[in-house]
Amino acid sequence: MDKCEQAKADPTLSDADINEMKRQRFQQRVRRVLAVMQEERIDWRGVPHVTPDGRIGVRILPVEMARS
Numbered sequence: 001m002d003k004c005e006q007a008k009a010d011p012t013l014s015d016a017d018i019n020e021m022k023r024q025r026f027q028q029r030v031r032r033v034l035a036v037m038q039e040e041r042i043d044w045r046g047v048p049h050v051t052p053d054g055r056i057g058v059r060i061l062p063v064e065m066a067r068s
Contacts, residue, residue: 042062042063043062043063044060044061044062044063045060045061045062045063046058046059046060046061047059047060047061
């Protein structure tokens, strides 16, 4: 039984358990996206910018990787 099935079976999970499940699911999505990016030979570049509230942000843009 995985964590999601446990959550459905046991609605009394702690906030820490729920946050851990969210972190694990996010990491799984990141791994799937990275696998597709590598297969399709897509790279991502960050372009820094200043946000309206004065913080530094980054816009993420896809860049085709050099074919070798």
